[in-house]
Amino acid sequence: MITNISIVSVFVKDIDESKKFYTDVLGFREQDDITLGEGYRWCTIVHPSQPELAVNLAVPGPPLAPDMVEAVERALEAGTMHGLGLGVDDxxxxxxxxxxxxxEFIQEPSTRPYGTEAVCRDNSGNWIVLVEPSEKPYSAADFD
Incomplete structure (x- = not known):
């Protein structure tokens, strides 16, 4: 039986620089940073309020096919990769x-049916959505 989501992966350009961004700027903490066989690096960070969910910071590479690696690298360079959705209190x-x-923010805080959101980029270009949930349920009709 599946009990929870325990690991999510985010592709990054440079693991060290991304680890600094997530820990020093966003307040995550390092969990693991291990080099395994053939130079593969397993680096995870966690948020202190949700340590059971690890974020794996991964540079595109094997086992991805070379054309997929190139596509991910192009998307990172263009700043169009989806990254994480983070809950915020304000x-x-x-x-x-x-x-x-x-x-770098690409969208200032805006009211949506589900709450207030803003969108920024991490230092690899991944989108990070910040969401402050609504206190009351809204419907799309509230925003026509």
Missing amino acids: CRRTFEELSARGV
Whole structure:
């Protein structure tokens, strides 16, 4: 029986630089950083409030086919890869704090049916969606 989601992977350009971004800027902490056979590096970070969910920071490479590696690298370079959705308690305040730390936002906080969201990029170009959930349920009709 499946009990939970325990690992998600995010492709990055440079593991060391990404680990610094996620820990120093976003407040995650390092969990594992191990080099395995054939130079494969297993690097995970976790958020202190959710240590049971590890984020694997991975450079595109084997076992992906070379054409897939190239496609992922192009998407990272273009800044169009989807990364993580992060829950926040105050989207506008978090937007201000992260902007002051130099985080690039591609969407300022906006009200959506499910809450207030802002979209930024990590230092590899992955989209990170910050979501402050709504206190009351909305429907699409509320935003016509």
